[in-house]
Amino acid sequence: MSMIESINYFDTGISAGFPSPAGDFISSKLNIHDYIVTNPTATFCVKVSGDSMVQAGISSGDILVIDRSIKPLDGHIVLCVLDEEYLIKKLKIINKKIYLIAANNKYKPIPITKEKPFDISGVVIASIRKFI
Amino acid sequence: MIFLVDCNNFYVSCERLFRPDLQNLPIVVLSNNDGCIISRSSEAKKIGINMGEPIFKIRNLIKENNVHVFSSNFSLYGEISNRIMLELKKFSSELEIYSIDEAFMQINYTDNFLTISKEIIDHINKIIGIPVSVGVASTKTLSKIALMFAKNNFNNNFILEEKLNIPAILKSLDVEEIWGIGSKYKKYFSQNKIFTAYDFINTNKSWILNKMNINVLRTREELKGISCFPIITSNPPKKSITVSRSFRNNINNYVELEKRISDYAFTCSRKLRKENLIAYTLSIFIVTNKYRKDNKSSYYGFISDDFLVSTNSYIEIVKLSNKLLRKIYKKNFSYKKGGVILSKLSNKNSYQTSYLKLNSSNKQHALMNSIDYINTTFGPEKIKLASQNLKDISFLSKKNLSPKYINSWDDIPNIYI
Numbered sequence: 007m008s009m010i011e012s013i014n015y016f017d018t019g020i021s022a023g024f025p026s027p028a029g030d031f032i033s034s035k036l037n038i039h040d041y042i043v044t045n046p047t048a049t050f051c052v053k054v055s056g057d058s059m060v061q062a063g064i065s066s067g068d069i070l071v072i073d074r075s076i077k078p079l080d081g082h083i084v085l086c087v088l089d090e091e092y093l094i095k096k097l098k099i100i101n102k103k104i105y106l107i108a109a110n111n112k113y114k115p116i117p118i119t120k121e122k123p124f125d126i127s128g129v130v131i132a133s134i135r136k137f138i
Numbered sequence: 139m140i141f142l143v144d145c146n147n148f149y150v151s152c153e154r155l156f157r158p159d160l161q162n163l164p165i166v167v168l169s170n171n172d173g174c175i176i177s178r179s180s181e182a183k184k185i186g187i188n189m190g191e192p193i194f195k196i197r198n199l200i201k202e203n204n205v206h207v208f209s210s211n212f213s214l215y216g217e218i219s220n221r222i223m224l225e226l227k228k229f230s231s232e233l234e235i236y237s238i239d240e241a242f243m244q245i246n247y248t249d250n251f252l253t254i255s256k257e258i259i260d261h262i263n264k265i266i267g268i269p270v271s272v273g274v275a276s277t278k279t280l281s282k283i284a285l286m287f288a289k290n291n292f293n294n295n296f297i298l299e300e301k302l303n304i305p306a307i308l309k310s311l312d313v314e315e316i317w318g319i320g321s322k323y324k325k326y327f328s329q330n331k332i333f334t335a336y337d338f339i340n341t342n343k344s345w346i347l348n349k350m351n352i353n354v355l356r357t358r359e360e361l362k363g364i365s366c367f368p369i370i371t372s373n374p375p376k377k378s379i380t381v382s383r384s385f386r387n388n389i390n391n392y393v394e395l396e397k398r399i400s401d402y403a404f405t406c407s408r409k410l411r412k413e414n415l416i417a418y419t420l421s422i423f424i425v426t427n428k429y430r431k432d433n434k435s436s437y438y439g440f441i442s443d444d445f446l447v448s449t450n451s452y453i454e455i456v457k458l459s460n461k462l463l464r465k466i467y468k469k470n471f472s473y474k475k476g477g478v479i480l481s482k483l484s485n486k487n488s489y490q491t492s493y494l495k496l497n498s499s500n501k502q503h504a505l506m507n508s509i510d511y512i513n514t515t516f517g518p519e520k521i522k523l524a525s526q527n528l529k530d531i532s533f534l535s536k537k538n539l540s541p542k543y544i545n546s547w548d549d550i551p552n553i554y555i
Contacts, residue, residue, distance in 0.1 A: 109501075
C-alpha cells in the first residue's frame with residue numbers, strides 16, 4: 007500500500023536555513039518482516055498452545071514462523087506431521103534413528119518408526135511473542 | 139520446449155494443505171453460493187461424484203461416504219496460486235499464467251526435460267506443499283495432450299517427444315479432446331469422418347478456414363509441432379470489468395435491489411482501482427428468473443451511460459449505477475440476478491481532466507485512497523457507501539468456509555504442542 011510507505015516520507019526542503027545533514031540518510035528504515043522472513047513464498051505462521059517446548063523459549067500463545075524451504079537438520083525445531091497430527095518438537099538424530107524431543111522434562115522423546123506415517127512440514131525459524 | 143504445469147485438484151489440495159487429517163479422505167469444494175462441485179479429491183472421484191454436479195443432488199452420496207465439503211475460499215487459493223507462480227518463475231522467466239492453477243513455461247536451457255519436470259514437481263511440493271503435474275511438448279496444444287497423459291502417470295509427468303510415436307498418440311485421442319476444439323464443430327467433423335486428433339491433422343486447410351476459423355487451423359499446425367500460440371508473459375490490458383451474481387433469494391423490491399447493485403458497483407470499482415485503471419462507461423443489468431415458465435414474469439433490463447470524464451471513484455460509480463437502476467427498474471417483477479460492467483478503460487495516469495472538476499478531485503482522490511487503505515488493512519467492506527447493504531450479510535452463501543491459513547492473522551493454524 008502506498009499509504010504505509012508515505013508515513014516515512016520527510017520533506018527536508020522547507021526552510022531557507024541549512025539543510026539537515028541527515029537528509030540523505032533518512033530513507034533507510036527497519037523492516038521486521040525482512041529480518042525474520044528470508045523465503046516469503048515458503049513461509050507461513052502458526053499459533054501454538056501447550057507447554058512442551060517452554061525450555062526452547064516457545065510458550066503458549068506464541069506465533070511461530072515456519073520456513074518450508076530449509077532442509078531440516080539435527081537440532082532444528084520442526085513442524086511435523088505424525089500420524090495425521092501436527093507436532094512441534096526438536097529433531098534429534100541418534101544412530102540414524104529420528105527422535106522428536108520436547109523441550110520440557112515432563113514429556114518423553116518420541117521415536118519415529120515405520121508404523122506411523124511421518125513427514126516434516128517445515129523448520130521453525132522464529133518465535134514471536136508480543137508483551138503488550 | 140513448452141512445459142505446462144497444472145496443480146492436481148487445486149482447490150482440494152489447498153484445503154488439505156493445513157489439514158493433515160484429511161490427506162486420504164474424500165473432499166469436494168463447492169462453487170460460489172455453495173451450488174455445484176468444482177473440485178474433487180481422487181477419493182471423491184472414485185465414489186462417483188462428477189464435476190459440476192449440483193450439491194443438492196448428491197446429498198445422500200456425501201453423507202454415506204462421509205465426504206468433507208468445503209465452500210470455495212478464493213482468497214486462500216489466490217494466495218497459494220501467487221506463491222506457486224513466483225516459484226515457477228525460478229525455472230523460467232518466460233511464464234504465462236494461464237489460470238489460477240495452470241501455467242505455460244518455455245524452457246530451452248536443457249535437453250533433460252524429464253529431470254527438469256521432476257524437479258518442478260518436487261520443488262513445488264516442498265516449498266508450497268501442492269502436488270502438480272507437468273506435460274512437456276514442442277507446442278502449447280501438444281503440451282495440453284502431454285498433460286492429460288501426465289495426470290494418469292504415476293510420476294505426474296509426461297514428455298511428448300518426437301522419438302515417441304506421436305501419430306499413435308494422436309490416434310488414441312478424440313478430436314473433441316484437443317485444446318480449443320471442443321464440441322462446437324462436432325457436426326462438421328462427424329460429417330467428414332474426422333474422429334481422432336490424427337484424422338484432424340490431415341484435414342484440408344481451406345475446408346477449416348471455410349467452415350471454422352483461423353484458430354482451428356493454428357491448432358492443427360500446433361499438433362504437427364509448429365508453434366502458433368506463443369507464450370504470453372504479460373497480461374493484455376483489460377477491456378472491461380464485470381461483477382455479476384445471482385441473488386440467494388429473488389428480490390422484488392427496489393430498495394433491496396439498489397443495495398445489491400451498489401455492492402456490485404463498489405466491488406467493481408475496487409477491482410478497477412486495483413488494476414490502476416479508470417473507466418468511461420458504466421452498464422448495469424437486472425434479470426428475472428429465466429426458468430420461470432410464465433413469460434409475463436420474465437424481464438431483462440440493460441442500460442449504459444458515460445461518465446463526464448473517466449473515473450475510478452467509488453462514489454461516482456455507485457451513484458451512476460443507482461441512477462441507471464432507477465431507469466430500468468420495473469415494478470412487480472422478482473429479480474434473480476444483476477450486474478455492473480465498467481468499460482472503455484484506460485490507465486489512471488493517462489487521465490484527462492475536466493475543468494469542471496479540478497477543485498474537488500484532489501479531495502476525492504485522498505478520500506478514495508483512504509477507503510482502499512482501511513479496507514485492505516482492516517478487512518474488506520469495513521467502509522461502505524450508504525446505499526450499499528449495511529447489514530453484515532455477504533451476498534454469497536458459504537457454510538463450510540475454511541480459514542485463510544496463510545493470509546489472515548486471525549486465521550493462522552492453531553497447533554497444540
